[in-house]
Amino acid sequence: MTLDTFIAQAFAPASGAIDRSAIPGAVLGIVTKDGQRAVRCAGAAQLEPEREELSRDTWFDLASLTKVIFTTTRILQLAEEGRIDLDAPLTTAIPDLRQYDMDAAERKLTFRQCLAHQTHLPAVEPLYTYGQDPQTLRAFILQRVWKSGPPVYSDINFMLLGIAIERVTGQALMDQPLPPRLTFRPDPRRCAATERCTWRGRIIRGEVHDENAFAMGGASGHAGLFGTIDGVLDFAHSILDGSALTCASIKSICTRQSEKRTVGWEGAYTGWHGGDACSPSAIGHTGFTGTGLWIDFDRGMAWSLLTNRVHPSRHIDTGILPLRRATGEQVIALFDALAQQA
Template identity: 55%
Template sequence: MSFQAAWAVADAAVNEGRIPGAVLGVVNGQGRHVAWAGSAALVPDPAPVTRDTIFDLASLTKPVFTTERILSHAHAGRLDLDAPLTSVIPDFRQYNAECWERATTFRDCLGHRTHFPAVAPIYTHGHDPATLRAFVLQREWPRVENPVYSDINFILLGIALERVEGCLVHDMDPGPGFTFTPPPEACAATEACTWRGRVMRGEVHDENCYALQGTGHAGLFGTADALLNFGEALLGRGPDLTCEALSDQRTHGWEIRFPNWSGGQKCGPKTIGHTGFTGTGLWVDHAAGQVWTLLTNRVHPSRHAETRIATLRQEVGDALYGT
């Protein structure tokens, strides 16, 4: 393991101005290593990154929060992964009993095996979260021919969690070290949002999650150490459904190593990982007993910049395993 080599790659991206700030954390047989550099915010008020900077984890919400909670309910018998979502959300597309959406199962959503589109601007259809949830459930969704990675899958899983637990996602306990409502001054800033008219700091970057006031696909905030603790817990319980392949690229809620994936090519073939749009990522190599997270605020102050984040993640992952 070469933590210093991996950190040199991330540090260079900060020094070159490609990303404002970064935190790299690794846990393995040699212990825990964390390094950080750069800015948590550039505008409107500059602030440095620290080890304790809280990041908007974006789509890491999918595996770290939603997948864990869905699998926990399945283990307890409160839902069946191979049952349709309608077993918990009977009113889903209730005006067309024969539609394809009503046949979608929990496992389909976890593995992105559905025919929902990748994303949709749900937030442009109103301001009331309850009405937007109704829109998600009753919309006649365009059916994509080949399954794609889709936020809609996990928005629906979030609604299912709300039905099972009897409260909104935003009111659920996200687990040790994580939060849905962080103190803004402790957070890395994300985008200067044209829709909301301000820099997002301590408020979720994802527009749909913001409009729905909590969803299953985004909204989780946390630190590098919180993610390392979570990854260590995954190592401790050993391979399970989060490692069981549902396709050549995906498990239940996670990706598994495939050519050109985010974690590089030097990790074990059963390594699982996931990224977040804001510039975050977490990877767990059960065979090597290694967890690593790379947190950046690459969308600050705009997503419309060339940060080469995909290459950065791969180079960091490969550097961790040496030559």
């Protein structure tokens, strides 16, 4: 069995979902630490207003994969450069955070707490309903008295981290340097379509699906990044081979900060979206539009499943969780079989 044969078999769950019209299209990619990779794709990049086929070069709205591919990685790189301290409060980069209340809880939040979703901040807030001026919305995020609650997976954490990156680097997120095949400014003609958005009154294609990221100018710490499957695999390979981050930072993204969360990522646990066959050290993350990336350090490999499952509507049960799990189980089983043959 070759890697190409392996990818064809591992793509079976996604192929079945496409055949059942559960999702329009999908692309699955696998990369190893030594640089081998294989990709398989099928289905439609767009169904409405007319059908367009998906290809290996289709750009996907990566949604919350922005949190790990861009924001987490950039924060860790800034920490490596000595420009921030992960255990220092955000106010070291954003001194005007809750500037009218020096005792505000938000002023005590650290970079690490935000990365690991260990704050009191809510999961999400419909910020776009307050307006579409990016600078005003950033100010709103910084000055809002956020309702206190138990730690949850929170977009707000990463919005704050995105603002911190802008402050430390002096560059807007839209202008941050990115590797090839990743961008905040995609060509809409090359993108997979997402939702028929009732707020914007059109099929979304080539602009960020997340309403808050759109209202904030197209890019935020929690969403806005687009990429091809090879762009995502390039990133995964840079984590596996240690070229993107130092050993200390790699340790951070593998070390639990809570039962399920590491610094930026989610760690493997029973029932998670990556499947139960993953190594205990595996990490992963998903995106609302139907994207996902998983890295298994013990096996020295990673895989990404990119779909446009929200096209033409998010209000359809596409079975994305069981699809992700079934794909992960197939990937691991076939990878182990291939390794035994070597």
